Amino acid sequence: MKHLIWLLFTTITSIAVYSNSTSAVVAELKHSDWDSVPSILAQIKSPEFPDRDFLVTDFGAIGDGNFDCHAAFQAAITECANSGGGRVVAPAGRWFVKGPIHLLSKVNLHLEKDATITFSTTPEDYLPMVLTRFEGTEVMNYSPLIYAFEQENIAITGEGVLDGQAGPNRWWNWKGHWGGADETGWHRGDPDQIKDVEKLVLLADAGVPPGERIFGKGHFLRSSFIQPYRSKNVLIEGVKFMNSPMWVINPVLSSNLTIRNVTVDSHGPNNDGCDPESCRNVLIENCLFNTGDDCIAIKSGRNVDGRRINVPSENIIIRGCTMKDGHGGVVLGSEMSGGIRNIFVEDCQMSSPQLERAIRLKSNSLRGGFLENLFVRNIEVGEVSEAVLSINLQYWDESGEFFPAVRNIFLENVTSQKCQYPLYLVGLPEQPIDHVYLKNCRFYNASEPSVIENVKHMFFLDVSQPR
Incomplete structure (x- = not known):
């Protein structure tokens, strides 16, 4: 595959399928579901x-x-x-x-x-x-x-x-x-x-x-x-x-939420910018987030209580936003026991020495639930202190018997200028992260190679880590 630098992935462990063939990636990327965005927008009145x-x-x-x-x-x-x-x-x-x-x-x-x-x-x-x-x-x-x-x-x-x-x-x-x-x-x-x-x-x-x-x-x-x-x-x-x-x-x-042209400037503990919980049909556009915690964090309830209510967050569109300080730019979890699916992120800018990650998924086997169908494209990352894409299913060192299902993660046209890891993907042996796709991504000036543990079915097309 063109422009793939293998040092990008020198710390891979427990990965079932890794493909860099153009035909395989193109075939799998057809599952990307951006065509559903207009129908979601039509429901947000x-x-x-x-x-x-x-x-x-x-x-x-x-x-x-x-x-x-x-x-x-x-x-x-x-x-x-x-x-x-x-x-x-x-x-x-x-x-x-x-x-x-x-x-x-x-x-x-x-x-x-x-x-x-x-x-x-x-x-x-x-x-x-x-x-x-x-x-x-x-x-x-x-x-x-x-x-x-x-x-x-x-x-x-x-x-x-x-x-x-x-x-x-x-x-x-x-x-x-x-x-x-x-x-x-x-x-x-x-x-x-x-x-x-x-x-x-x-x-x-x-x-x-x-x-x-x-x-x-x-x-x-x-x-x-x-x-x-x-x-x-x-x-x-x-x-x-x-x-x-x-x-x-x-x-x-x-349901049917529009958050537009809003500024959030709040740096206290747990000062997440926007946290839709168990919400459906959400548009967040042209907002600026400068926060003491995650800029946008999508959630659906915690542990037993989240499973009791059992309402996912779904059909959420995030576009044209700017993320400055925060633990993560766009985040799924960790309170996600009711599940999260069909999240679309595009045309955003994220950068700050105090922004730790650009795209972040966090959960553990005490939470359960699912994180699926995350579509990210056209994202400019200036600087993050840790990873551009972080998926950590061993978050907070909590464990239980409810292994979260994390699958169908798509990144396309994502560029970062400075980071520690391009990717930090840590799944669970009992339930690996499944199906991660990267296309046309550039991770400049990464100080360390990616960490990939307990992941299966990864596909890369035109991905590189230039110096």
């Missing part, structure tokens, strides 16, 4: 709203950054919904809300240019508790900063900023030891989330109903920034998110 505005100032809001506008926002949202829908408008100003914003059907929360909504960092302001997910497990906990439960046709739009105001000693310290006290404000002996995470997992494993998994006050599980839960026809467009307690954009069990 952005919500429509009546041409009617409800200014938060008409409901008593004052944009001086100090006055509590929470009641005004909720009154405007309720009036808008009861009137048949429209826009709830935050004009230019700094609007402080002492508690969560709960969206209702047919409401578009619109932030005009130079409008900033800032959120309280007092946890008790996010009571009463709501049904939410923490790291893929259902729980009764503090409300996300913006929340919608079983709503339809909702949006957040505009040119404004949503600032969660999280930081050292404000939500982030609940993570515990992460990067040192200077980054989160946590010090040895301070309370943290560790015992609560362990307790929640034990409750879920024991089959305790979600409504009886009571956390909230006196506990230390951080909330996501925005979470549409069991909702459909959702649009998030144009706005900027900053300083989230935890995951930023986190739709759960929702």
